[in-house]
Amino acid sequence: MNVRQDIHNSDIPVLCRSxxxxxxxxxxxxxxxxxxTLSKHSSxxxxxxxxxxxxxxxxxxxxxxxxxxxxKLSKMLSDGRQQIVGLQFAPDFLGRPFRTESSLNAVAATExxxxxxxxxxxxxMMEEVPELERRLLKQTLNELDEARDWMLTLGRKTxxxxxxxxxxxxxxxxxxxxxxxxxPVAYDLPLTRADIADFLGLTIETVSRQMTKLxxxxxxxxxxxxQITIPDIGRLGLHAxx
Amino acid sequence: MNVRQDIHNSDIPVLCRSxxxxxxxxxxxxxxxxxxTLSKHSSxxxxxxxxxxxxxxxxxxxxxxxxxxxxKLSKMLSDGRQQIVGLQFAPDFLGRPFRTESSLNAVAATExxxxxxxxxxxxxMMEEVPELERRLLKQTLNELDEARDWMLTLGRKTxxxxxxxxxxxxxxxxxxxxxxxxxPVAYDLPLTRADIADFLGLTIETVSRQMTKLxxxxxxxxxxxxQITIPDIGRLGLHAxx
DNA sequence: CGACCGTTTGACGCAACTCAACTTCGGTGG
DNA sequence: CCACCGAAGTTGAGTTGCGTCAAACGGTCG
Numbered sequence: 001m002n003v004r005q006d007i008h009n010s011d012i013p014v015l016c017r018s019x020x021x022x023x024x025x026x027x028x029x030x031x032x033x034x035x036x037t038l039s040k041h042s043s044x045x046x047x048x049x050x051x052x053x054x055x056x057x058x059x060x061x062x063x064x065x066x067x068x069x070x071x072k073l074s075k076m077l078s079d080g081r082q083q084i085v086g087l088q089f090a091p092d093f094l095g096r097p098f099r100t101e102s103s104l105n106a107v108a109a110t111e112x113x114x115x116x117x118x119x120x121x122x123x124x125m126m127e128e129v130p131e132l133e134r135r136l137l138k139q140t141l142n143e144l145d146e147a148r149d150w151m152l153t154l155g156r157k158t159x160x161x162x163x164x165x166x167x168x169x170x171x172x173x174x175x176x177x178x179x180x181x182x183x184p185v186a187y188d189l190p191l192t193r194a195d196i197a198d199f200l201g202l203t204i205e206t207v208s209r210q211m212t213k214l215x216x217x218x219x220x221x222x223x224x225x226x227q228i229t230i231p232d233i234g235r236l237g238l239h240a241x242x
Numbered sequence: 243m244n245v246r247q248d249i250h251n252s253d254i255p256v257l258c259r260s261x262x263x264x265x266x267x268x269x270x271x272x273x274x275x276x277x278x279t280l281s282k283h284s285s286x287x288x289x290x291x292x293x294x295x296x297x298x299x300x301x302x303x304x305x306x307x308x309x310x311x312x313x314k315l316s317k318m319l320s321d322g323r324q325q326i327v328g329l330q331f332a333p334d335f336l337g338r339p340f341r342t343e344s345s346l347n348a349v350a351a352t353e354x355x356x357x358x359x360x361x362x363x364x365x366x367m368m369e370e371v372p373e374l375e376r377r378l379l380k381q382t383l384n385e386l387d388e389a390r391d392w393m394l395t396l397g398r399k400t401x402x403x404x405x406x407x408x409x410x411x412x413x414x415x416x417x418x419x420x421x422x423x424x425x426p427v428a429y430d431l432p433l434t435r436a437d438i439a440d441f442l443g444l445t446i447e448t449v450s451r452q453m454t455k456l457x458x459x460x461x462x463x464x465x466x467x468x469q470i471t472i473p474d475i476g477r478l479g480l481h482a483x484x
Numbered sequence: 485c486g487a488c489c490g491t492t493t494g495a496c497g498c499a500a501c502t503c504a505a506c507t508t509c510g511g512t513g514g
Numbered sequence: 515c516c517a518c519c520g521a522a523g524t525t526g527a528g529t530t531g532c533g534t535c536a537a538a539c540g541g542t543c544g
Contacts, residue, residue, distance in 0.1 A: 075394045077483055083397040085390040098380055103387060130372050137379045138340055144382060145338075145345060147389035148327035152317045154396040155325040155443025159500065193523060201397025206500060208524055225508085225523060241319055401532065435491065445533055450492055466541090467491065 013039035019115070021091030025065045026139070029131040038125065042117045047108045053094070054106035062116045063095030069112030070190035074105045074198065084199040086147065087190075089173045093139055097123065110190045154201050157241060162200040163210040164240035167220060171230055178233055186229040214239065255281035261357070263333030267307045268381070271373040280367065284359045289350045295336070296348040304358045305337030311354030312432035316347045316440065326441040328389065329432075331415045335381055339365065352432045396443050399483060404442040405452040406482035409462060413472055420475055428471040456481065 011032035016022050016039055030038060044067070047053065053071060054060055066088050073086040085104060088094055094114070096102060126133045153165050171178055171185045178185040189196075193204045193211075200207065214220045219236055221229040230236050253274035258264050258281055272280065286309070289295065295313060296302055308330050315328040327346065330336055336356070338344060368375045395407050413420055413427045420427040433441065439449045456462045461478055463471040472478050 073390075075390065077394070077398060079483075081398040083394040085393045096383065098383065104390065127372075130369075130375065133372065133375055133379060137375060137382060140379060140382045140386060141338065141340065144386045144389060147386060147393065148315075148317065148346065151327045151389065151393055151396055152319070152325040154393055156319060156323040192521095203501060204523080205502085205525085209500095212524075241321075446491080447493085447534085448532060451532095454492075 011036075015039045015042060015044065015115075019067065021065060021067055025091035026093050026132060026135045027065065029129060029135045030125075034125065034129060038117055038121060041121045042115055044113065044115045046111060046113050049108055049110050049112075051108045051112075052105070053108060053112075053114075054102050054104075056102060056105045058102050059100055060095065060102050061100070061119050063093065063097075063119050063122050064114045064116040066090050066092045066094055067113040067115055070109040071112055072107050072109045072191070072195060072199075074107065075103075076105070082198045083201065084195060085150075086143065087169075087173070087199070093136065095119065095122075097126070097136065109195060159200075159202055159206050160210050160213065160239065161241045162202060163196070163207060164214065164219070164236055165242070166196055166200055167214075167228065167230065168233070168236050168240045168242060170228075171233055171236070182232055182234045184229060184231050185233050186227070189226045189228055253278075257281045257284060257286065257357075261309065263307060263309055267333035268335050268374060268377045269307065271371060271377045272367075276367065276371060280359055280363060283363045284357055286355065286357045288353060288355050291350050291352050291354075293350045293354075294347070295350060295354075295356075296344050296346075298344060298347045300344050301342055302337065302344050303342070303361050305335065305339075305361055305364050306356045306358040308332045308334045308336055309355040309357055312351040313354055314349050314351045314433070314437060314441075316349065317345075318347070324440045325443065326437065327392075328385065329411075329415070329441070335378065337361065337364075339368070339378065351437060401442075401444055401448050402452050402455065402481065403483045404444060405438070405449060406456065406461070406478055407484070408438055408442055409456075409470065409472065410475070410478050410482045410484065412470075413475055413478070424474055424476045426471060426473050427475055428469070431468045431470055 012022075013036050016027065016035050019027070022028065022035075027035065027038070053064075056076070068090050071088040071092075071094060072084050073088065074082055074084045076082045087109070088106075094106065097119075100119075122132075126136070153162055157165060170187065170190065174187045175185050191199065193207050196202075197204045197207045211220075211222065214236075215222050218231070219239055221231070223229075255278050258269070258277050261269070264270065264277075269277065269280070295306075298318070310332050313330040313334075313336060314326050315330065316324055316326045318324045329351070330348075336348065339361075342361075364374075368378070395404055399407060412429065412432065416429045417427050431438075435446045435449050435453075438444075439446045442449065453462070453464065456478075457464050460473070461481055463473070465471075
């Protein structure tokens with residue numbers, strides 16, 4: 001059931017046929033021939049939660065698409081204080097064109113499924129396929145919008161609003177349909193309390209207290225620490241001040 | 243002395259000949275013919291400090307290059323809390339392709355000189371000139387890097403470090419040479435204390451106290467509230483925890 | 485001159501941090 | 515099977531960095 005029906009499905013590389021994000025990520029810009037070229041140099045693989053994908057200031061020569069799971073992007077000060085500066089969900093593109101040195105750290109927050117390709121191949125195809133470059137520009141602009149939204153959260157929201165904003169953000173990314181409706185949303189938290197704290201610029205204890213507060217107010221339900229149910233996402237939005 | 247010597251200077255539009263940023267901003271991607279096309283629809287003008295350039299959720303149909311001065315990009319919560327999410331210096335491009343509705347507010351922080359053109363012209367040229375799209379991608383990637391750097395500042399630095407980081411950021415943007423050397427840097431602050439507070443996620447009073455502290459420690463000198471001298475930018479960097 | 489704006493300075497309060505104890509849960513091995 | 519362990523999370527008590535409120539200062543403009 002994973003195989004999509006395409007007009008020229010037979011031309012589509014085997015690796016790509018069962019790919020859930022083929023039409024969504026940057027690959028959506030490519031035709032069958034271009035997909036063949038790219039897939040020749042691509043490989044899918046899974047990494048466990050906690051694995052480091054890109055080390056800070058490491059030389060990067062491969063890019064990836066996130067097929068499933070969540071990747072956290074973080075920065076650190078010399079004394080160890082850490083800040084998560086972005087979360088990548090499927091079908092996000094992972095990599096920084098025009099710079100071989102990474103300025104941040106990419107770690108799998110959950111088990112992650114990736115499709116990787118050499119940077120050189122993508123860079124060559126960007127020359128040939130303007131639509132590919134355009135997709136990258138669009139994704140980068142979206143990430144910039146998200147980063148700026150989060151700056152407002154980091155700089156101006158209270159701890160309670162920050163935690164609600166985070167739960168809201170994950171809900172919207174895991175279930176894009178949910179954000180519009182008002183029905184219940186349920187998911188497994190992709191991050192530990194420590195990660196959430198690093199994403200929100202708070203401490204573990206403050207995150208824990210605010211989660212408890214939201215639970216007692218009936219805004220969320222929590223089971224086994226990680227399973228979250230949001231009965232009314234609109235109400236959560238109010239607490240997040242969105 | 244403003245007129246640059248080019249091989250085909252006579253082909254360069256009059257409007258562009260004296261332009262200080264022509265080779266740096268997105269215009270650097272264009273040849274003489276393309277510059278002529280663009281300049282036919284362009285106009286330079288100045289706006290006073292405090293003028294609004296783009297209102298939040300306003301329909302945007304023109305883009306601009308910043309030729310001189312500083313533009314602040316900000317976001318606001320419904321109750322009035324505000325966060326500046328970016329500063330644009332020359333020769334930055336001002337606008338958000340692929341979206342006609344602005345998600346933020348652009349206000350001149352100082353007197354600003356702009357070169358504006360209709361969005362439709364840029365969008366058409368992006369189709370024809372891949373190098374233009376590439377420049378936009380590069381600028382967007384740089385802005386994303388800066389936004390993420392600032393997220394670390396907002397989420398994890400102390401008030402003292404935040405203020406030092408801000409003074410350092412302005413120094414580097416106003417005098418790009420200065421950042422490498424260790425010599426003194428002097429500039430006029432482009433932002434009021436209120437703006438600085440909104441950029442750092444602090445209050446006016448805290449910004450003022452931290453500036454006073456840096457002054458008393460000899461890290462900076464302040465004259466007439468706005469004129470800043472940094473005797474040793476490396477030392478400022480230490481206080482900023484960079 | 486007085487009104488006003490941007491800024492500084494001081495006194496005080498509180499939201500979030502720190503430190504510490506405790507609980508829960510999954511895994512592991514005797 | 516239970517005992518033990520470490521990792522993750524919760525809860526409480528006390529502290530503190532920054533916010534709030536208030537007053538005063540200096541420059542500018544009508």
